[in-house]
Amino acid sequence: MSFETISVIGLGYIGLPTAAVFASRKKKVIGVDVNQKAVDTINRGEIHIVEPDLDMVVHAAVTEGYLKAVTIPEPADAFLIAVPTPFKGDHEPDLSYIESASKAIAPVLKKGDLVILESTSPVGATEQMAEWMAEARPDLTFPQTHGEESDIRVAHCPERVLPGHVLRELVQNDRVIGGMTAKCSDKAAALYKTFVEGECVITNARTAEMCKLTENSFRDVNIAFANELSMICDKLDINVWELIRLANRHPRVNILQPGPGVGGHCIAVDPWFVVSKTPEQARLIRAAREVNDSKPEWVIEKVNLAVAEYLQANPEKTAKEVTIACFGLAFKADIDDLRESPAMAIVQEIAFIHPGPTIAVEPNISALQENAARNVTLSSIEGALNRVDIAVLLVDHKQFKSVEWKEFSSQYVIDTRGMATGL
Numbered sequence: 001m002s003f004e005t006i007s008v009i010g011l012g013y014i015g016l017p018t019a020a021v022f023a024s025r026k027k028k029v030i031g032v033d034v035n036q037k038a039v040d041t042i043n044r045g046e047i048h049i050v051e052p053d054l055d056m057v058v059h060a061a062v063t064e065g066y067l068k069a070v071t072i073p074e075p076a077d078a079f080l081i082a083v084p085t086p087f088k089g090d091h092e093p094d095l096s097y098i099e100s101a102s103k104a105i106a107p108v109l110k111k112g113d114l115v116i117l118e119s120t121s122p123v124g125a126t127e128q129m130a131e132w133m134a135e136a137r138p139d140l141t142f143p144q145t146h147g148e149e150s151d152i153r154v155a156h157c158p159e160r161v162l163p164g165h166v167l168r169e170l171v172q173n174d175r176v177i178g179g180m181t182a183k184c185s186d187k188a189a190a191l192y193k194t195f196v197e198g199e200c201v202i203t204n205a206r207t208a209e210m211c212k213l214t215e216n217s218f219r220d221v222n223i224a225f226a227n228e229l230s231m232i233c234d235k236l237d238i239n240v241w242e243l244i245r246l247a248n249r250h251p252r253v254n255i256l257q258p259g260p261g262v263g264g265h266c267i268a269v270d271p272w273f274v275v276s277k278t279p280e281q282a283r284l285i286r287a288a289r290e291v292n293d294s295k296p297e298w299v300i301e302k303v304n305l306a307v308a309e310y311l312q313a314n315p316e317k318t319a320k321e322v323t324i325a326c327f328g329l330a331f332k333a334d335i336d337d338l339r340e341s342p343a344m345a346i347v348q349e350i351a352f353i354h355p356g357p358t359i360a361v362e363p364n365i366s367a368l369q370e371n372a373a374r375n376v377t378l379s380s381i382e383g384a385l386n387r388v389d390i391a392v393l394l395v396d397h398k399q400f401k402s403v404e405w406k407e408f409s410s411q412y413v414i415d416t417r418g419m420a421t422g423l
């Protein structure tokens with residue numbers, strides 16, 4: 001099975017690195033995106049997203065002529081769909097991007113082509129995608145009606161890479177390959193073997209869909225456990241970080257770390273895809289989402305209490321003269337991605353309710369986008385430490401770990417990451 005030309009639909013955090021890695025293996029890659037600006041950026045050999053080393057790989061792929069970006073799909077031997085799958089309304093999955101992508105490639109499909117859905121999807125989405133393509137191309141046959149005899153092969157192969165380590169994990173992680181039939185799986189596995197050094201493990205499409213949702217739900221439930229513990233320990237006057245360290249000495253216990261909430265684009269979204277399909281069964285998964293989503297509010301309450309205590313101890317001051325410094329805006333440590341970040345949401349809310357100055361420190365960015373955080377001043381670590389009355393530690397970036405937090409009065413440090421109090 002040889003793939004001369006590979007097309008990747010959706011050139012975002014997953015699609016662009018995937019396209020670039022195929023191109024680095026000297027495959028002809030056509031990247032497709034509806035965003036003309038992103039397409040132009042990539043065709044200049046530049047990138048519009050942040051991921052370590054991706055700029056170099058894309059630059060090389062474009063200048064050597066293996067990768068080009070377009071807005072309208074062109075014929076290829078394999079199509080990988082890596083578009084967003086957000087939720088809408090009451091956490092219902094929104095498959096409209098998959099629908100548009102599959103309808104956009106349908107006109108250029110030909111007998112023998114492989115279509116892979118990489119986007120994280122609710123169970124049944126791959127079959128639905130195949131249906132959309134079949135409706136658009138009645139002249140071709142698809143696996144849902146023609147099984148192993150179908151003209152077009154269809155599979156779900158979820159991405160599982162960790163933001164910040166995408167290029168390494170794309171190559172090294174094992175890959176779950178869920179074909180709609182055995183031949184679909186074989187063809188998809190052959191494609192991934194172009195660059196995957198991990199194992200390509202074969203299953204069916206529905207199990208592959210559920211596998212990805214299970215991985216992220218597992219993590220969400222475990223983080224919720226840590227977050228719930230942090231709130232229990234706060235009530236009981238116990239240091240949660242010491243407690244977790246001690247409990248983790250048990251050979252079969254491995255508790256994750258509490259934080260200000262769960263951010264990113266996957267873990268706070270994917271569990272809802274399970275809940276929306278099976279609401280009566282997915283009770284624990286739903287509760288975990290609710291615990292994690294409630295954590296930012298809990299942190300804001302702690303900040304309000306600290307301000308009240310501060311004013312009581314310093315009666316000559318008004319709230320307008322209290323400076324709150326928030327350390328970290330990104331959704332997790334040592335990255336610069338502010339999207340879906342609980343830290344960002346907390347800082348925005350503090351700036352909204354607090355009449356005094358709100359300072360934010362984010363060593364991984366140089367400026368805050370306009371309107372990103374009104375009334376928030378971006379500062380250096382030193383600048384913030386010189387002015388701070390109440391410190392809110394939100395992200396455990398490496399730069400914050402060397403700060404002598406112990407020198408601060410503990411009731412004025414709200415430490416959501418165990419950097420000051422977890423020592």
Ligand code: SAJ
Nearest residue numbers: 160161162163215216219256257259262263264266331332
């Ligand atoms: N977090 C905690 N405590 C912890 C671990 C994480 O509060 O002990 C928070 C982080 O601060 C962050 C959020 O959880 O706000 C998510 O971070 P993460 O590092 O757990 O995961 P992501 O969103 O960067 O990437 C996840 C990964 N999934 C798993 O580890 C099961 C990645 O492999 C997936 O490919 C990715 O989701 C995705 O695209 O689905």
